[in-house]
Amino acid sequence: MADEQETLEQIYRDxxxxxxxxxxRLLGSFELAEEAAQEAFAVALEQWPRQGVPANARxxxxxxxxxxxxxxxRRKTRWEDxxxxxxxxxxxxxxxxxxxxxxxxxxxxxxxxxxxxxxxALNREAQVALTLRTLCGLTTEQIxxxxxxxxxxxxxxxxxxKQKIRDAGIPYRxxxxxELKERLEAVLLVVYLVFNEGYNAxxxxxxxxxxxxxxxxxxxxxxxxxxxxxxxxxxxxxxDARRAARRGGDGELIxxxxxxxxxxxxxxxxxxxSLAESALRGGPGPYSVQAAIAxxxxxxxxxxxxxxxxxxxxYDVLLQMQPSPVVELNRAAAVAMAEGCAAGLRLLDGLEERxxxxxxxxxxxxxxxxxxxxxxxxxxxxxxxxxxxxxxQDAERRFLAGRLAEVDARSGLARGEP
Amino acid sequence: MQYLLLIYNAESQWNGMTPAExxxxxxxxxxxxxxxxxxxxFKGGNQLHPTTKATTVRVKDGKKLVTDGPFAETKEQxxxxxxxxxxxxDEATAIAARIPSAGMGPIEVRPIVxxxxx
Numbered sequence: 384m385a386d387e388q389e390t391l392e393q394i395y396r397d398x399x400x401x402x403x404x405x406x407x408r409l410l411g412s413f414e415l416a417e418e419a420a421q422e423a424f425a426v427a428l429e430q431w432p433r434q435g436v437p438a439n440a441r442x443x444x445x446x447x448x449x450x451x452x453x454x455x456x457r458r459k460t461r462w463e464d465x466x467x468x469x470x471x472x473x474x475x476x477x478x479x480x481x482x483x484x485x486x487x488x489x490x491x492x493x494x495x496x497x498x499x500x501x502x503x504a505l506n507r508e509a510q511v512a513l514t515l516r517t518l519c520g521l522t523t524e525q526i527x528x529x530x531x532x533x534x535x536x537x538x539x540x541x542x543x544x545k546q547k548i549r550d551a552g553i554p555y556r557x558x559x560x561x562e563l564k565e566r567l568e569a570v571l572l573v574v575y576l577v578f579n580e581g582y583n584a585x586x587x588x589x590x591x592x593x594x595x596x597x598x599x600x601x602x603x604x605x606x607x608x609x610x611x612x613x614x615x616x617x618x619x620x621x622x623d624a625r626r627a628a629r630r631g632g633d634g635e636l637i638x639x640x641x642x643x644x645x646x647x648x649x650x651x652x653x654x655x656x657s658l659a660e661s662a663l664r665g666g667p668g669p670y671s672v673q674a675a676i677a678x679x680x681x682x683x684x685x686x687x688x689x690x691x692x693x694x695x696x697x698y699d700v701l702l703q704m705q706p707s708p709v710v711e712l713n714r715a716a717a718v719a720m721a722e723g724c725a726a727g728l729r730l731l732d733g734l735e736e737r738x739x740x741x742x743x744x745x746x747x748x749x750x751x752x753x754x755x756x757x758x759x760x761x762x763x764x765x766x767x768x769x770x771x772x773x774x775x776q777d778a779e780r781r782f783l784a785g786r787l788a789e790v791d792a793r794s795g796l797a798r799g800e801p
Numbered sequence: 802m803q804y805l806l807l808i809y810n811a812e813s814q815w816n817g818m819t820p821a822e823x824x825x826x827x828x829x830x831x832x833x834x835x836x837x838x839x840x841x842x843f844k845g846g847n848q849l850h851p852t853t854k855a856t857t858v859r860v861k862d863g864k865k866l867v868t869d870g871p872f873a874e875t876k877e878q879x880x881x882x883x884x885x886x887x888x889x890x891d892e893a894t895a896i897a898a899r900i901p902s903a904g905m906g907p908i909e910v911r912p913i914v915x916x917x918x919x
Contacts, residue, residue, distance in 0.1 A: 552802045552889040
């Protein structure tokens with residue numbers, strides 16, 4: 384019984400997106416497809432513990448969902464207008480085995496679904512929620528919880544997104560080759576946002592990172608020629624590999640340089656490294672270059688033995704592709720390690736003068752760190768105070784407060800106070 | 802599906818055009834319109850007089866109130882529209898992007914509510 388339950392959960396995770404994607408194509412409706420898939424899994428939950436798991440679980444689920452969809456469509460045709468009779472006919476005529484055995488069509492459906500969920504006519508929040516709901520099969524409750532949003536807000540976000548897809552005529556289609564690169568950017572961004580949401584959350588948020596990595600793997604399967612897909616997957620794996628070392632016993636943040644590298648996950652590192660290499664060979668894009676930076680860290684036995692010059696160089700490449708003050712900030716930190724804190728400080732001063740990062744706590748926090756290394760305690764303390772006044776998250780706040788206490792003490796010592 | 806493409810521009814930009822630039826823009830609009838007539842997408846469309854010639858009507862407690870000017874002062878104003886037939890939103894936005902003035906101001910793409918016709 385427990386076994387069936389586990390099998391069903393595994394199948395739900397593996398098959399939900401495929402089943403919904405195919406049903407959407409056949410039904411022309413996100414809502415109906417989700418309902419039908421949900422009902423099919425409900426039937427499975429009831430029958431499998433008694434009758435055992437069918438030999439071909441996916442075929443069984445698709446066939447069941449199809450019956451449920453036909454029932455639902457017939458009910459709707461009877462009670463309300465506006466149901467597409469073509470959809471009903473198409474569904475009734477498509478034998479379930481054809482849906483299941485036509486592997487290529489099924490994979491195409493999933494790709495269609497990914498691009499539709501991440502269509503630029505939907506706002507970013509809707510893209511993220513829709514992807515997690517329809518492709519990953521997370522419940523509305525789970526998504527709301529993960530994003531610390533009220534359930535009603537998340538439910539409404541999903542309903543509105545589906546209404547827009549229907550009423551504005553957002554096509555259920557993989558974009559033509561000429562637009563693929565541009566549209567893929569939005570898809571990769573959604574996946575990386577989901578990953579970061581999970582990566583930065585303590586505890587339960589972990590599930591989101593896992594979903595993002597799963598999505599990355601699906602994309603990599605579906606678009607094997609796209610180097611940036613490999614780059615993103617590599618980046619996520621390399622970052623996720625450091626997870627166990629990234630927080631201390633009380634959930635406090637541990638910086639890369641202070642992490643116990645024995646806690647890094649070797650299998651994830653190895654997989655990430657080989658993907659990063661393959662991504663870079665495919666022509667460098669922003670994710671591939673970020674993966675390469677993560678790879679340099681992964682290969683260093685300690686922070687001191689890191690090839691910081693190479694990291695600074697990779698940030699130069701990234702800056703050219705994606706000019707951004709945040710990338711400049713990261714580059715400054717790498718330059719500080721490679722050429723000395725004074726060189727890094729000069730770059731930070733320049734950034735501060737331009738004012739683009741005003742209010743972003745990582746700028747004063749990076750400054751504070753370099754001043755601390757230079758043993759300019761009083762200035763470091765001031766910069767930590769500034770960073771603390773801007774930071775929102777608890778773990779970061781505690782980290783900064785700890786550092787501030789440390790440099791405050793040193794600053795007192797330097798002035799000859801007891 | 803049918804979509805209304807609402808063409809927004811800063812009117813000051815139009816007023817600042819030289820006669821030659823203006824003539825060129827009109828010619829481009831003509832060619833664009835002919836193009837979407839030929840492709841079967843065109844359902845209708847017009848250029849509007851500027852908002853200086855707009856009149857706003859409001860009805861309050863059954864009483865008609867007429868005022869000079871547009872209903873809201875905005876940075877960009879509605880300057881014209883096309884009603885088009887398109888397979889989906891992607892086709893509609895592709896057509897919208899080809900509108901000659903699209904480089905000067907945004908085009909809002911609004912799906913038309915399909916009416917049940919007996």
